[in-house]
Amino acid sequence: MSGAFRLSGGLVDRDHRLRFAFNGRQYEGLAGDTLASALLANGVRLVGRSFKYHRPRGIFSAGSEEPNALVTLGEGRAALPNTRATMVELTDGIAAFSQNHLGPLGFDPLAVTDLLAPFLGAGFYYKTFMWPKAFWERVYEPLIRKAAGLGRLPTDPDPRLYDKGHLHCDLLVVGAGPAGLAAARAAGAAGARVILADEGFRPGGRLLAERHEIDGMSGADWAAAQWQALAALPNVRLMPRATALGLYDHGIAGVLERIAPEARAVDKPAEIFWRVRARRIVLAAGATERPLVFPGNDRPGIMLAGAVQAFVNRWAVAPGRRVAILANHDGGEALAAELAGAGLDIAAVIDARGDPQVLGTKGRGGLRSLTLADGRRIACDALAVSGGWSPNLHLAVHRDGKPAWRDDIQAFVPGAALPDGLAVAGAAGGSFGLRDCLDEGTRAGQAAATACGFRPPGAPGFTTDNTQHPPAPFRELSPGQGRAWVDLQNDVTAKDIRLAHREGFRSVEHLKRYTTLGMATDQGKTGNLAALALMAQQTGRGIPETGTTRYRPPYVPVSLGALAGREGGRGFKPVRRTPLHDWSAARGASFVESGLWLRAEWFAQDGESGWRDSVDREVMAVRTAVGICDVSTLGKIDIQGRDAAAFVDFVYCNGFAKLPVGRVRYGLMLREDGIVMDDGTCARLGEHHYLMTTTTANAAPVFQHLEFVRQCLRPDLDVHLVPDTDSWAQIAVAGPKARALLTRLVDAPFDISNAGFPFMACAELTVCGGTKARLFRISFSGELGYELAVPAPFGSALAEAMTGAGADLGVTPYGVEALNVLRIEKGHVSGPELNGQTAPAHLGLRRMAAQGKDYIGRVLAGRTRVDGAETARLVGLLPCDRAQPLTAGAHLLEPGAPRTQAHDLGWISSVAFSPSLGHDIGLALLNDGAARIGTRLRAVDAMAGAEVEVEIVSPHFIDPEGARQRG
Amino acid sequence: MIIYHPLLGPRDSDEFTYLGDASLIDRPDGLAEDAAARFAEYVYMRDNPAGTHRELWFHAAGDQSWLVVTRNTATHEITHVELASDVARARRAGR
Structure with a gap:
């Protein structure tokens, strides 16, 4: 059997057992388990230590809102800290570790912090660690960092693959609970392209956790049937394990899909970050249950009522032997009957709306009993707590929307002004009855399909229940009778909120920053509303007047790897190599990065003691014999058209209109504010044909600038631009023997004599027996100099021909360092x-x-100082x-x-x-x-x-x- | 954001680089008498509205065209996209 707390039934595969380890100890779970359900099945209740006080903590929820059960998954480079055990799909062989304790999990010496709690209220660090200033970084910060916190990041590079992608659809449905499934069915049947994304690995949402019948089927079977029907539609893409993180401009949603997060599959990405462009979105993300605030409400064994229900019904796991229920609505008795039916022993059902109130809890490593205000002590090892449900409205308000308060359900719902194209269905909009969820989902799916031009077929209604349990207004139980947690993950108590109020932090945004409420990795999904209610009580305003803090993406934590995708390492900055790269490398070049390019910096030879020897030799070769240098990286822009001359004349500050065909000129290009943008040479190859060169770094910016001038400033000119840098390999040939070398390469009858091809001449010709080429007589070194360009594939061959033909002339390859010395x-x-x-x-x-x-640049270059x-x-x-x-x-x-x-x-x-x-x-x-x-x-x-x-x-x-x- | 390119249809804003106020199209004549004053205005003075703004975007990872995009800076709603060369030609014709 897979654990002493396993019940019968459930949506787990009893024939498929999985081994896993927690803190080094081996356990067994079942396919269909999460790490959380498998731990509970084995009676593991203590799973971590809290952030600040090192309090023992257990599994609190069954979903992505989990504040407590953060574990490190895996070891070494692949370790994934702060992973929510409730979201880990159990696979064979995984190893998880608890976080934030010094000794063993059961005995953490840092738990002494808990005894100091009376002194460690909100703002403690700000108030205490002020003097002396020299201690800030050297003493206080290392100490606090060591004592507080969550998991530790591995320092080695993450071995996982991550990816990014784009998806397009008519309708994105967020959430595959009853409302989302109904919406996807309605729109899918109409023919719309639908994406249905759900963060779980099994569709159905709360249908898997609760006991309902829909059209005579169990809720879980109905969900499976819908999923199967949708899978058969070619226009529908089903995405389990995919969380919609945020809604951005123009209907773009960020969706994080988890594929193989444990990094054991090397051929698949761990996660894919999708940008989904949807014409319509139906938000059917459900709701999150809220706990109640009472003394000692953080012990392992105290759990959200809906989570208890999910563990029992979906995973067939008893969270304890004797369960007490505490709720501020009428659902407590129904849950008790359901749990009793599953074989659990019900210790008590306590109505949080009346008396006696819960006064405290006992149990060091896990709950053992409750004490009520009338003195009664109730022995129990699990407590199911419910304070009502908060709609998961996040995506509806990510684009600056305002939530609206509904008194009848004591919750914020999406406001009336929704982002364009977004509709809300089911519990995400505050509708908690199942039939309402299904009807709203169907209507939203039909409306989305209609808006996209499809004609949805009529849909029959659903036969099911519509039970709802509206909660009573928030109240803190037994206030002042002990520490009552509001934010479990950041260890914020009701007392901290009252203290913050006394110290003047009355806006919710200030309250949040001062107490760190809602700032942990769970973003306060379970605790925020209780905090608002407490603050509202202090200020005497209502909850809607108190308002919420701003909802911002991401909805759940996202790894930086997923945001980076493949744009890490070499993918972050691709390398550009010139056509002569291999030729240079073979001659001993070392390379230097120049933008994305790798350029030869010098060519070391045997016997040279350092780079200066190489550079000095290369410089002297140019000054006394002949050197050749790869200048292929210089930007080249081909400019043609009837008005090419006027265009070139307009973008350089010096005159170009009168440059004769067959001549080159140095050009200085300014910005409109008179500052130099770039310089280079520009050759007039024909009456209507110029070839501009730019510096290596500015090839792209100059081209963009020229297109701006062409399209925005001078649309009257007939001219076209083509960036041509990569098409040519270009070699500078410089030195007193440059002409002697080139004479051996140019094909007859080209006249390369000083009279036939003078300084600043250019020509199109052939070299080496028929290879087309361009020759420019320009000099950056001040020596007799040329630049010879051939189509890129011939670059290495040309360099080889030069060294071969000029061996007796002392031809010497030189790099950018010598080029720099020469200039x-x-x-x-x-x-x-x-x-x-x-x-x-x-x-x-x-x-x-x-x-x-x-x-x-004409006017301002002349105007400035x-x-x-x-x-x-x-x-x-x-x-x-x-x-x-x-x-x-x-x-x-x-x-x-x-x-x-x-x-x-x-x-x-x-x-x-x-x-x-x-x-x-x-x-x-x-x-x-x-x-x-x-x-x-x-x-x-x-x-x-x-x-x-x-x-x-x-x-x-x-x-x-x-x-x-x-x- | 999605920019509806007049020639290429809807394109992701990642394909574009942003320059700024489309008033840069209206470059004064550098040879005019009052060029100094007009260029000081043209180069340095910009409106920065919270609302409708006409601005220049360059389709760098696309067809290299400059676009005039009318965008609400407060909501990012894009109401109009034109080829900058069309806008520039019309402005010149209207001079």
Whole structure:
């Protein structure tokens, strides 16, 4: 037998036994059990310790509202802390562990906290741990964190797979209880595309827990029959184990589907987060039972009455041998008869509306008896408590809706103003009679189908009961006679609420934050209404005037893994590799991330002691022989159309209209506020055809900007744009022997002589015997330079051809680090200078801007202070003692000036060791920089505590006249 | 949110990037006499209404079109979606 507390009957499979472990001890359960029902079947009542006082706690509910029975499922990396035992579908071999205790669960030394409870009321931590300040982080926080809390997160990466997906439907039905099943049947029969999501693993909702007959069938059989009928409809998607977490704009619901949460299936995702776009939604999420507030109401064995009913009827488990019932409505006697019929011994049925009141409870590890105010002691090991039911209205008010109070059921229901397309049916709307639930569900399903253009067939009525037990208004039993819990998970008592009120926290939102009421992982599903009622009593206002705190998604806790889906690890940031990646790797390149790209940073050779050796060698190869560099990552945008010239002229600040075909020009692109957006070259390949290059990082933003200009600002221009970065592999060839190398690659009769193909020329040609290519004579290094582009698949072959053909010329692959040294030696600006704060004038490029045309940024680039004496100018720097290093980011100060912001004159933007010059060089943005050339300043790096005397020079360190690149 | 693209039908807002106030379409003439004052207004001044707002969205993970979306910033209700190029052409024709 699967446990001493197992009864006969129920919806469990007695032929299918499952082994499981709790705190290392082996137990047996049945297929159809939850972890909670299996534990109870084995007589395990104590399952955890409370958050703050380390009180012994047991299973309190049978569903997702569970505040107490949080366990850690699994071990090691796969451990899932704070899992609700009531929601874990029992599978063979699972291992669960209780949480938040220092010793064994039965003897927790931290339970001493409970004895200190008189001192640990609301706000205790705020009031107590204030001095000394130095203790906040070093003493108090570690101590409190160790003592308080729930489960522990594993620190290793989660091994589970998670996924995300989109679903579309005419109707989403939330909840497969009687109302939801009826709604799905009605809409499904009409032909509408229906998704029916239910958080349980067996459909039926309360039909599984209560004893009803519908059309002559038991409730559970009826639910199974509906489910089966729906499964046969091709237009219906059934989603068990799927919780609707939230309702968002435009009818989008977030639905969390649990597939294989225990992570033993490696081929399936543990959870899938669905975004369901539904034209109509029927909220049939049922209701949550509320407990009553009385002294000692938190012991293991004290349980919601509906949960007792569910354990007995659905899982055939007795929560105790002798059960007492405490309810503030007429349902207590009926439940007693039902439980007695199942073979349970009924100790008492106590009417919470009258006297005598419950004065207290006894039993350390679990309930043993109740004491009534008249002195009677009732021996019992389980107490079923009911304070009425609160509709699960969350989704109806997630989009800023206001709940409305209904006095007759003492509960909040969805307000009259519902989100577009959403209807509420059954207990979620406050209708607790079964026939009402079924009728409302049918009507809501029909209405949704009709609204989506379907014609629902007529539906017969249901033959069933419509019993309801409206509760009495809330009252606290035996107030002041002992601690009475309101929020079990965060250990908030009725006394804490009164204290908060005395201390002035009277708005519910303040009450919540001060006492932490409703802020635990269960979001106070069972306790919130009692708290509101207590607060209302204190303030003398009614519950509706007191109001509720705001309902926010998610409805139940959701793992971050499910929200991330596959966008973790490498999926978070995909890697882009250039066509030359493998070729570079084979030549010893190490790679650096540049946006999503991996770019070769340098090519280490045997005998080199560090990266500087490699970079210095590569730089000198470019300056003295020839180097080749993969520049495929530069953005390329193809611009064509009759008005291409006018378009290009409008987006660059310098003139482009008169650029001849077959020529390239450096272009500076501004934002409309006059700050530099990007720079690059733009080649005119034909009368109506330009090829723009962008910096690697700005390829996508520049394209978006150009489309904005084209569509929004200049729809009059006939021009089209195509992003073309990935189509081409492009290699920079630079150095005095660059032409000698390329002469060996270009096909005849192309004339690559200086006269035939001068500086800033471009051409379409063929290379290596017929491969189509584009050649640009441009130079970032200041040397004789070209960039040669071939279709991406030929990239590696071209690089191989270059190294092969130029072996005698000393052809040397170089990486982005050498590229950077070369451009700093030449004084070319790059990312550190184009930092979103600099205008052309700052960079010494003001004279580039055209006068006679309108262009993006024209007006404000001229208007800002950049022409004033106090603004930055790009300058070069040398350390006065050439042996000293410079650091990028250091600030420039006058000799003798104090190290304060007021005396800050600028900062060093780029620094490199120049192998050509034999010492460090730098670029800086310096106030009044042009006038300071020839002077000396201090470069102060406060972070490193370094200070270097520097000489201000022109930013062009090598070949300032530019003779080499033209030669 | 769902944006009803005039050419492509209902699309998830995840496919779009947001720019802001659609008044950016009305770029003043940079060569006009009063350009400085008009550009200061154009670049820096925005209305920030709690209610109906015309704004620019870019279909980055789609057809690369810019849209003018009329959206209620308080409720996220979208009442109108146009191609920005159509709006821009109409504005130019009306000048």
